[in-house]
Amino acid sequence: MEQPILLSTPHIGEQELKFVKEAFDTNWVAPVGPNIDAFEQEFSQVVGSKHAAALSSGTAALHLALKLAGVQPGDEVFCSTFTFIASASPITYLGAQPVFVDSDRISWNMDPNLLETALAQRDKLGKLPKAVVLVHLYGQSADIEPILQICDRYGIPLIEDAAEALGATYKNTSPGTWGQAGIFSFNGNKIITTSGGGMLVSNDGDLISKAKFLATQARDPQPHYEHTEIGFNYRLSNISAGIGRGQLAVLKDRVAARRRNFDIYRQAFGDLPGVEFMPEADFGTSTRWLSCLTFDPQTTGINREQIRLQLLEKQIETRPVWKPMHLQPVFAHCECINNGVAEDIFQKGLCLPSGSNLNNDDLERVVSEILNLYTK
Numbered sequence: 001m002e003q004p005i006l007l008s009t010p011h012i013g014e015q016e017l018k019f020v021k022e023a024f025d026t027n028w029v030a031p032v033g034p035n036i037d038a039f040e041q042e043f044s045q046v047v048g049s050k051h052a053a054a055l056s057s058g059t060a061a062l063h064l065a066l067k068l069a070g071v072q073p074g075d076e077v078f079c080s081t082f083t084f085i086a087s088a089s090p091i092t093y094l095g096a097q098p099v100f101v102d103s104d105r106i107s108w109n110m111d112p113n114l115l116e117t118a119l120a121q122r123d124k125l126g127k128l129p130k131a132v133v134l135v136h137l138y139g140q141s142a143d144i145e146p147i148l149q150i151c152d153r154y155g156i157p158l159i160e161d162a163a164e165a166l167g168a169t170y171k172n173t174s175p176g177t178w179g180q181a182g183i184f185s186f187n188g189n190k191i192i193t194t195s196g197g198g199m200l201v202s203n204d205g206d207l208i209s210k211a212k213f214l215a216t217q218a219r220d221p222q223p224h225y226e227h228t229e230i231g232f233n234y235r236l237s238n239i240s241a242g243i244g245r246g247q248l249a250v251l252k253d254r255v256a257a258r259r260r261n262f263d264i265y266r267q268a269f270g271d272l273p274g275v276e277f278m279p280e281a282d283f284g285t286s287t288r289w290l291s292c293l294t295f296d297p298q299t300t301g302i303n304r305e306q307i308r309l310q311l312l313e314k315q316i317e318t319r320p321v322w323k324p325m326h327l328q329p330v331f332a333h334c335e336c337i338n339n340g341v342a343e344d345i346f347q348k349g350l351c352l353p354s355g356s357n358l359n360n361d362d363l364e365r366v367v368s369e370i371l372n373l374y375t376k
């Protein structure tokens, strides 16, 4: 039996252990310590934000970002519909309601024109959302500038979910650094990992201080433990931050490896009829965190699910693209500003094995199995 080829697995190098060992040797085995401070500083430098808070997950980072944007029970928050559920679930943690916004075709991310129309309508009704969560999907930045301008016009804070977009560029900057706050994830499947963790970034130092305060049980500065607010236990450990420092040092290589996967796939079947690869918008570079493409069943004669199941039989893991949030049973009651784009991509879209640790044999196997399906 051949070895399974998985979608996206952790890719640990040689540097990580050095920082972890240092943490052991100095007994900084806690959610405080020198690796955390260094990871925050190094991360801020890489993405170009003034401040950062290392947290236990990207979801935790988004929860704090929304709380610090003042989101409260009964509020509405606009959110990209084409995403993973962690972009939307923190909205509900705060008792607020998501309203989903569909995508454009050039980036697969939130459509600025759709947002503009929706906010103009809401403004007339006197019912503006409390925040906008903008997702940068699969390593591809959304068109941030017009979206930020629209949000600014109405005084709505923009929060960027860049969990999948570390290493990407938008107009020579990092996505995640334009809004009031941005979040990143170091979950095991992301472009770099800490075995689980996240980062909140902002140019607002007060916001990050407040986030660190809330992330450590909201302890007021007293020798005894004094609390005037309810906080959370959301800090990253000094061990995990050590892994993160080692991973951050090889981020460029990881991006290059994932872009190479994508190029190999595109060369192999980019010209087949009915096949379209996820576009790369001209305002920046995608990391190609996952290599995504769509199969049009009318032209190809096979649909996405048939392809996925037949590859699974050959021990190759692929996955449908994210099912849009407005189609999720748990959000059935939520409104969606819908133009049909995310639904269409979901019907046809597949993510191929995309790890930065795939070797040439793995890639060749994926390519030849897909070509086999095609010529059958």
Ligand SMILES: *Cc1c(COP(=O)(O)O)cnc(C)c1O
Pocket (backbone or CB within 6 Å): 056, 057, 058, 059, 060, 083, 084, 086, 087, 135, 161, 163, 164, 184, 185, 186, 187, 196, 197, 198
């Ligand atoms: C992974 C991910 C998150 C959540 O990050 P965790 O660290 O797993 O909590 C949020 N949004 C998107 C788009 C993601 O892909």
